[in-house]
Structures are given as structure tokens and as C-alpha cells.
Amino acid sequence: MHLITSVSRLASSSRRNILATTLLYTASLTVRSTSAVGRDSKSAALSIGKSDGASFVTTSDGVRIFYKDWGPKSAQPIVFHHGWPLSADDWDAQMLFFLGKGFRVIAHDRRGHGRSSQVSDGHDMDHYAADVAALAEHLDLRNAIHVGHSTGGGEATRYVARHGRDRVAKLVLIGAVPPLMLKTESNPGGLPLDVFEGLRRRLAANRSQFYFEFASGPFYGYNRPGAEPSQAAIWNWWRQGMTGSSKAHYDGIKAFSETDFSEDLKSIAVPTLVLHGGDDQIVPAADSAPLSARLLKHSTLKVYDLLPHGLCTTHPDIVNADLLRFVTA
Template sequence: MTAEQPGHGYVTTEDSTRIFYKDWGPRDAQPIVFHHGWPLSGDDWDNQMLFFLAKGYRVIAHDRRGHGRSEQVSGGHDMDHYASDVASLVRQLDLRNAIHIGHSTGGGEATRYVARHGKGRVAKLVLIGAVPPLMLKTPNNPEGLPIEALDGYREALAANRAQLYHDIANGPFYGFNRPGATPSAAVSHNWWRQGMMGAANAHYLGVKAFSETDFTEDLKMIDVPALVLHGDDDQVVPLAISAPRSAQLLKNSTLKIYKGFPHGMATTHADVINQDILSFITK
């Protein structure tokens, strides 16, 4: 691995995909690896990276394949490849005793990475508004989202991706559609900007990856301490089908539910979320 300049660079995965990453802080400090949500990029973690950098940690955030500044490839837009890509990043940066923090789709990616590739390299796991165990409605998951709702995402993306991303950012993602909310045009635009940097094909296929992947067995395999955070007003990943079930499946978990917090609470309530994560990783 050769960084293009200090603080960022690219790693090449097992199938020769180039993945962009940011890597800030002392190389001998404990690393924190951030896994972003759909259809965003490592930029979604700016607040957390600055916060934990100031606390003395080494902070790393990558752009998932087909997202942000990473290569816009045709294939591999599934959780197995996402996790394998993270494993390539971790190996090439030689990260050990790492804390992995995943939001939404990134929570699924982090879960699969820690379960399948993280043995001996991971200290703790944090899931924020994360998609595990399973979002899709199935006979064994009757409270999940119906496939028609997910097909709606795909249809809207194919028809007018820019409009879909505008609507998500200004509506359910941050709870800006709720009565009494104070929308931020800058926050919504930054979400839209990140989404439009990525590849439409990756985002289209990513809907299946985040909604139809069953993480039940992955969660059962994880034995490192895990913190599971979720807002009870999450309109994207409903609380009832996610965090409490993940916390039950994990061997060593702490569950915290925030009243009224939206899906994008790591942005809208960064001061609260950052402190709770800091308390967890330092205890």
C-alpha cells in the first residue's frame, strides 16, 4: 500500500477494486474504523473523525466500492464483498485492536467484517441505526419491510436518482419531515452531494445488500463487546426489527435507545452519540 499523500490513499482489494480511505492521527494510537451508510461516503463521519482524533485516536473511514471516491465497478455490490474489502483495508494498514463503528448499511458491513474477518484484530463494535439482523419481511421476519417498499427505492433511483436523494435527505433520514423539526439545508445538501458522487449501479444493487442480507449468524459469532444504538423515531431502519434483536443475538452487548432520535442521529445529535461511544470504548 502506498498512500498518495499523508492522511489518505487507496487500497486494492482481492478482486482488484480500488477503495479510497482517509487515515488521520498517530499510527501507534488505537484505530477506529468507520463504516458509512447507503449511499454515502466516508465524509459522513466528519464530525466523529474530528471528535475522536482530538481524543488521541487514529481514525479511518473508507468509501465503499461504488461509493464516493472508490472505484465504480460493475460487480461485488453485496455484503460479502463489502466485508472482504474492509479486510483488505485492515490488512494493508495493519490495524490491530481496532474499534469498528457502523451506521445503517455500514452497520451490516461492520457486523459481517467482525464476524468473518475480524478475529484477533477487533477490540469493540458499535452499531448505530444499523440494518441487522434483517430488514426484509419474510415468513420468519413478519415485521420486516415488504419487498414492495424496497422495490420503490429501486424504481425511484432508476427514474430520478437526484430527486430520490433530495427527498430522503430532506425527509425521513434526519427526521426533517417531523412536526417541529428544524431542517438544515446544508446537512441535506451534504447528504445529496455524497450520494451523487457514487455510482447509480452500486446504489441500485446496494438496496438488496442492505435489506435482504440476514446477519443473524454473524451476530451470534461476535464475542467482542458491542454497543447498539438506535433512535425510536428511526423512519429508515425501524427500531422494532433491528437494534433490540441484534442486542439479543450478540454475546456481549449494551443496548441504548434514544427517544425521538432519527436515523441520522450521528449527525443531528452528534454531541450525545459521540460521548456515549467514547464512554463505551474507554471503559
Template sequence: MGYVTTADGVQIFYKDWGPKEAQPIVFHHGWPLSSDDWDAQMLFLVNKGYRVVAHDRRGHGRSSQVSDGHDMDHYAADAAAVAEHLNLRNAVHIGHSTGGGEAARYVARHGKGRVAKAVLMSAVPPIMVRSATNPGGTPIEVFDGLRAALAANRSQFFLDVASGPFYGFNRPGAKVSQGMIQNWWRQGMMGSAKAHYEGIKAFSETDQTEDLKLIDVPTLVMHGDDDQVVPIDAAARLSIKLLKNGKLKLYPGFPHGMLTAHADVINADLLAFIKE
């Protein structure tokens, strides 16, 4: 556990567990959470002998609540600062949701010679928002609604997201976990409202088509087909067509937060891919 200072003076919190000589597995968390969202994966893989590293994005978790830089370029540069500080090489970078966009931009622009493999899980690339060139995307009005809800009552908004679509708890017959809901809310409320507000634009409007085309390491794309947050047809099914060396794994009935809701399945598949 420690901090690294970025080129623009931001303090980025990170965890670094396991043997320093082991292969590093680097995790990139989703919006509006923190590195704590990867607890199940980090504990599982550190106990398999890997070095596991995760940081809190700027404005999230325990990192600095700075005013600026809440965009995919800064997210990736901050991840690069952590990787360089810890001299991480032959690393597997795993990103969930917004963290999938961060991981994709990091690998494409900063990862040359440092990255062995990548995993994009329930990830936002290539681009979420609907446009003339992306007719299957989500209308901008949906993201405007997220911003309005966050600005009006962030605490209630975060409870509603975690209690409903994020884990699929709004589906008939779903087994609801209050612990998951409270932990999601806890992580979100640790961060900055401004970072979360501006992060909505970053995860929804950043076109990462070229990032995906530049990635040449083996890349596993994992997505649940009941993802109500990042719909599979506009994300994973498009991303796999752009990757040079990609493999798509679909999960019937799994929600957006499948890394927590179905950690046993996800962990086994991550380990298998890392070992390939």
C-alpha cells in the same frame, strides 16, 4: 488518505488520520454515502488522540465505480483489505445503517485477533425485509419502490430522502438544516447508480443472524426510537438478543441520521464506550 487495491482489483479510497501508534477507530458508512458522513465523529475522536480510519465502500464516494460485488460479502472483504493494508489491530469498528451490516460481517468473518469492540448504530441487522420468519420486517414492496425511485430520478430521490425521513425533517416542528441535506445529496451523487441500486438488495435482504451470533467482542447497539429508515423493533431490539456481549442504548426521538443530527450526544457516548 490513500487507496488500497482489493483481491478483485477494486480501488478502495480511505482516510487515515491521527497517530499511527494510537488505538484505531474504524468507521463504516451508510448507503448511499461515503466516509465523509463520519466527519463529526472522526474530527472529535482524532482530537482525543485516537487514530481514525474510514473508507468509501466500492461504488461509493471516491472508490472505484465497478460493475460487480455490491453485496455484504464484498463490502466486508473490502473493509478487511483496508484493515490488513494498514495493519489495524485492537480496533473499534463502528458502523451506521448499511455500514452496521458491513461492520458486523467484517467482525464476524475477518476480525479475529484484530477487533477490540464494535458499535452498530441505526444498523440494518439482523435482516430488514419481511418474510415468514421475519414478520416484523419491512415489506419487499417498499424496497422495490426505492429501486424504482432511484432508477427514475436518482438526484430528486436523494433530495427527498435527505429532506424527509433520514434526519426526521418531515416531523412537525423539526429544525431543518439545508447544509445536512445538501451534504447528503453531494455524497450520494458522487457514487455509482448501479452500486446504489444493487446495494438496496444488500442492505435489505442479507440475513445477518449468524454474523451477530459469531461476534464475541463487546458490542454497543445504538438506535433512535424515531428511526423511519431502519425501524428499531425489527433491528436493534432483535440484534441485542443475538449478540453474546451486547449493550443496547436507545435514543428517544432520534432519527436514522442521528450521528449527524445529534453528533454531540453520539460522540460523547462513543467515547465513553471506547474508554470502557
């Protein structure tokens, strides 16, 4: 506006004077703009050096893992491990709750999921656990409580068993895949391989449609008579899934279904809370929660009648209350 006014006042001057005046004014704007950019850049550089609640850690094999880190660094940390094929965002209801209770809350996007690197390889439980170890070392987490849902329960189990003995205070498994989902001679109650092959086929054929149907039906129990589906929850699930890599999700089906965590569970000595929905259609309770509880040295088991696999979203008040009692005990 100032530039237009200046030019208007010089309408009777020669074109040379108009051009000279305009260039001079533009130059002054440029100098001021450059100074402002310099100040803004300096401020940006300073803010990047600060903890802004979201950042990345790079693993030994070059994978960038996105994480959120909220709350006072002096508080006891709670680390949340998300399910397949989601991201750290799936823990919003728990992270905000425990942040309000004075805890430090941390959640990451598994490799190939969410905002983490969409690498081709390493989509197995050993790499998942090693990535968590890199994060725990980067943040120097001590006396931490690890909470894993579904596939995240397998990830947390392997991390605690192999990497976290000096850093972990307690473990929580919610609708978790251990000890083993796949039906084998030693695990006759597991699910047949055809079930997981079917998941891979549907993902490869039309991932977007598959994810919408998965969230609309069995994950949250919205396919049960009388259920009232939340479109917001369905689309949030779909959003998280579609943000990740189809390759990572495809490989991840093998990781969560065929990994045997029996020896990991036997080696864990920290107090562990095992929670499960009695109407879990994704990880059937009978062949998971009670078996894990028996293998753990110090476990507490609670199965919620009629609650679905995605109970942390559908019934956060119930889950959060039990988690709080356990972590503060």
C-alpha cells in the same frame, strides 16, 4: 515583466538581435523552470510516499478503495463504516472528535461509493466485508474498534464475524440494518419487499430528485412536525450520494435489505454497543436494535427517544459522548 523590459530596451536594434535576445532569455527561463519542475516533482514523489491522510488500497479483484487515515499510527484505531448511499465524509463529526481525543481514525468509501472504483459487480455484503479486510490488512490494524451506521452496520457486522476476530477489540452498531430488514416468515416484523422495490424505482427514475427528497424528509426526520431542516446537511447528503455510482446504489438496496446477519451476530464475541434512534423511519428500531442485542454475546443496547436515522449528524454531541464512554471503558 522582465522579458518585456528587455525587449523594450532593444527597440533600436535589428530584428535579428531582438529575436536572438528574446530566444536567449526564454531559454534561460526554460532552464530555470525545468529545474524547478524537477525539484517539485521530486518533492511530489516524496509526498506521495508519505501518509497524507487519504489514499487507496486495491482489493484482490482489482477494486480501488479510497480511505482516510488520520492520527498517530501508534494510537488505537477506530474504523468507521458509512451508510447507504454515502461516503466516508458522513463521519466528519465523529472523526474530528475522536482525533481530538488521541485516537487514530479511519474511514473508507465502500466500493461504488464516493471516490472508490465504480465497478459493476460485487455490491453485496460479502464483498463489502472482504474490502474492509483488505484495508485492515493493508494498514495492519490491530485492537481496532469498528463503528457502523445503517448499511455500514451490516458491513461491520459481517467483517467482524468473518474476518476480524484477531484484529477487533469492540464493535458499535448505530441505526444498523441487522439482523434482517426484509419481512419474511421468520422475520414478520420486517418491511415488505414493496418498500425496497419502491426505492429502486425512484432511484432509477430520477436519482438526484430522490436523494434530495430522502435527505429532506425521513433520513434526518425533517418531515416531523416542528423539525428545523438544515439545508447544509441535506445538500451534503445529496453531494455524497451523487458522487457514487447509481449501479452500486441500486444493487446496494438488495444488499442492505435482504441480507440476514443473524448467524454473524451470534458468532461475535467482542463487546458491542447497539445504538438506535427511537424515531428511525429508515431502519425501524423495534425490528433491529433489540433483536441484534439479543443475538450478540456481549451487548449494550441504548435507544434514543425521538431521534432519527441520521442521528450521528443531527445529534453528534449525544452520540459522540456515548461512543467515547464505550470505547474507553
